[in-house]
Every structure is written in C-alpha cells, then in structure tokens.
Amino acid sequence: MADRYGTDVLSGDWKAPRRGRSEAVPATRGLVVEDVESGWVGAVVRVEKAGGVHVVHLEDRKGRTRGFEMGPGFWVDGRPVTLVPDKSGSNARLAEARQASSRTASGSVAVAGAPARVATGSRIFVEGRHDAELVEKVWGDDLRIEGVVVEMLDGVDDLAAVIKDLAPDRDRRMGVLVDHLVPGTKEARIVEEARRVPGYSRFVKVLGHPYVDVWQSVRPERLGLEQWPVIPRGTSWKHGICAHLGWPHRSQADIARAWKQILGTVRTYADLEPTLLASVEELIDFVTVPLDDDQHASGQQEVTRG
Structure with missing residues (x-):
C-alpha cells in the first residue's frame, strides 16, 4: 500500500548547509x-x-x-x-625512527624482548677496555643474543699463553681482535708465535685492524676532522690526539674522559672504519656459526693487511 504521506521530511541530515558540512x-x-x-x-x-x-x-x-x-x-x-x-x-619521521629502532647499532634486525642467552663457551678477546667498550656499544645486542662474552687481554704480549689456558675446541672457540696488526710490527710477530701453538689452530681466529689505537677506527668526521692527525714518534698517541683536539691530557682521568667523548660520537656501525667492521663481524661469525666438520685450517688465524 502506498504511503499517502510520503517520506519523513525530518529524516536524514536535514540541517546540512547547502554546500555540505565542513x-x-x-x-x-x-x-x-x-x-x-x-x-x-x-x-x-x-x-x-x-x-x-x-x-x-x-x-x-x-x-x-x-x-x-x-x-x-x-x-x-x-x-x-x-x-x-x-x-x-612527522608521521614519516616517526616511521623512520621506528624503522631505525628496529635495528641494532650493528645494523642487525633487533629482536624485541629477547632475553640475553646464557653465555656459551666461545669468547672474543680484545686488547683493552676501550676496545671492549666500542664492541659493546655497536655489537652488544648481537653478542647477548648469541651468548658470546667479550674479554680483555690487557695487551697481546702473552697471546700464546692465553690460547693454551683457554684450550679452545669446537664448542669453545676463540676469536681475537688485535690493534695495529700489520706486517713487520710487534703485533704481527706475536700473532705468528700464537699460530704455532699446537692443537688449537682450527678453533682460534686472530684478526685485527691497521690502526695504532682503536680510537682511530672511529671515522674522523665524527670529531670534525678530515683525517686523524699524525702523532710524532716518542709522543704517546692518545696524549698527542688530545693535544691536537685541545682536550686536557695530563692524567689518566683526562684520557678516559677523552675516550668517553669519542665513544659518544659513535651511533651505529656506519661511524666506524670498514676494516674494523669486517674483522669484528668475521670474528662473531667464527665463534657463533656451527663449525663444519670438513672445514680445514684455512679458517685459522689471519693477519689483516689493512
């Protein structure tokens, strides 16, 4: 039956302006x-x-x-x-920030909420505190996921003895990062001696970088420099760098503060020199990737030539 009154004139948005609502x-x-x-x-x-x-x-x-x-x-x-x-x-910047936060400082994919793994037997050894702090800042998240501990050697003079003490094997491998590892240096001779330690060569890898000190592995642009200055022989390298930058350098506390300032400029792996990056990444792979039974001594200690 037809609606004799038609549609309800008050139904719908009858108050809407002629040009529509804003x-x-x-x-x-x-x-x-x-x-x-x-x-x-x-x-x-x-x-x-x-x-x-x-x-x-x-x-x-x-x-x-x-x-x-x-x-x-x-x-x-x-x-x-x-x-x-x-x-x-702002949304684009937020998306970029979120994407950046989904990566660790080393560039690896971050695993949200993942607990640190119980430490394995494998170790990465570095020469000193500054080396350890730099590795921690850039690769710390990765190493905790893998359960790899970084230890300090306080120099590599007794590297052969350290290898014997650790007695590495296939489940407890040993990676070593050495400063200033270039042919003809004291460090190169020490590494050659460590190579001759019998029984452990397959489970030890020694890599390094050509820089006098790990400070130098930070890209100089992070400090406003075009390149790291050349420090004259007979002058402590770290003291010479601080003097060049106009920083206090009379005491060990001054040197420690200088390193903290340099380390503070490092945000991600991109702020480090490629030679250091390659060595650390290879050492991490060596101590974490399962060892192939067919792997030969070609995966042993190496001396990088910068």
Missing part, C-alpha cells in the same frame, strides 16, 4: 584555500604555532601573504573545510 583537511604546502570571511585566496606556504594557536599563511597570486587562525571557516574547491595541521611529515 570536513577536516590537512594544511599541506601548496593547497589553495579561500578564507570565507575575508575572501582571501592563496596557497598554503607555511604553518606555525604562535601563542598556542596554529596559524596558516596563505600566499595569493600576487605574492602577498596573510596569516589566518587555523580551523573552520575556509573553502577548498567551493566546499567548506576545517584546516588541521599536516602530520604527514
């Missing part, structure tokens, strides 16, 4: 907007916050600019809009 529109740069009250038409050139109020600046076709309080009272293409801050840039 919609929220981000004030993106270049968006052409008309201010209803003044009739000013212009493109969004910037948005700023003043006195707790967001102000949108519109530039007309003659290059003139006027500021308006952001909110309702604008038209875009003849339709009413409420201008709101454009969050696309």
Whole structure:
C-alpha cells in the first residue's frame, strides 16, 4: 500500500548547509584555500604555532601573504573545510625512527624482548677496555643474543699463553681482535708465535685492524676532522690526539674522559672504519656459526693487511 504521506521530511541530515558540512583537511604546502570571511585566496606556504594557536599563511597570486587562525571557516574547491595541521611529515619521521629502532647499532634486525642467552663457551678477546667498550656499544645486542662474552687481554704480549689456558675446541672457540696488526710490527710477530701453538689452530681466529689505537677506527668526521692527525714518534698517541683536539691530557682521568667523548660520537656501525667492521663481524661469525666438520685450517688465524 502506498504511503499517502510520503517520506519523513525530518529524516536524514536535514540541517546540512547547502554546500555540505565542513570536513577536516590537512594544511599541506601548496593547497589553495579561500578564507570565507575575508575572501582571501592563496596557497598554503607555511604553518606555525604562535601563542598556542596554529596559524596558516596563505600566499595569493600576487605574492602577498596573510596569516589566518587555523580551523573552520575556509573553502577548498567551493566546499567548506576545517584546516588541521599536516602530520604527514612527522608521521614519516616517526616511521623512520621506528624503522631505525628496529635495528641494532650493528645494523642487525633487533629482536624485541629477547632475553640475553646464557653465555656459551666461545669468547672474543680484545686488547683493552676501550676496545671492549666500542664492541659493546655497536655489537652488544648481537653478542647477548648469541651468548658470546667479550674479554680483555690487557695487551697481546702473552697471546700464546692465553690460547693454551683457554684450550679452545669446537664448542669453545676463540676469536681475537688485535690493534695495529700489520706486517713487520710487534703485533704481527706475536700473532705468528700464537699460530704455532699446537692443537688449537682450527678453533682460534686472530684478526685485527691497521690502526695504532682503536680510537682511530672511529671515522674522523665524527670529531670534525678530515683525517686523524699524525702523532710524532716518542709522543704517546692518545696524549698527542688530545693535544691536537685541545682536550686536557695530563692524567689518566683526562684520557678516559677523552675516550668517553669519542665513544659518544659513535651511533651505529656506519661511524666506524670498514676494516674494523669486517674483522669484528668475521670474528662473531667464527665463534657463533656451527663449525663444519670438513672445514680445514684455512679458517685459522689471519693477519689483516689493512
């Protein structure tokens, strides 16, 4: 039966304005907007916050600019809009930050909430405290996941004795990172002697970098330098670096503070020299990747030539 009264005139959005209801529109740069009250038409050139109020600046076709309080009272293409801050840039920056936080300082994929693994028998040895702190800062997350402990040697003069004491085997491998490991140096001779320790060669890998000190493995640009300065023979390298940078260097505490300042410039692996990166990554692989029964002594100690 037909409805003799027709449809309900009060049903629906009967109070809607003729041009439609206002919609929220981000004030993106270049968006052409008309201010209803003044009739000013212009493109969004910037948005700023003043006195707790967001102000949108519109530039007309003659290059003139006027500021308006952001909110309702604008038209875009003849339709009413409420201008709101454009969050696309901040959202992009947030996405970048989240992506960065999903990586460890070494560039590995971060495993959220993963507990540190119980330490395995394998070890990575470094020469001193500064080496250990640098490895911890960049590769610490990775090493905790793998259960690998980093230990200090306080120098490599007794490297052969350390190998004998540890008595490494296939389940307790030993990686060693050596400073200034280049042909003809004292360090190279010590490593050659360590190679001759019988019975352990398959389970030990010695790698290094060509730098006088691990400080030098930090890219000089992080300190505002084009390159690390050459320190004259007879002058302590670390003291010479501090003097060049104008930092205090009379006491060991001064040297410790200088290292903390240098270490503080290291954010990720990208702030380190490739030679150090390659050596540390290879040592981590050596002590964590299951040993192939067919692997020969070719995977033994190596002397890097920078």
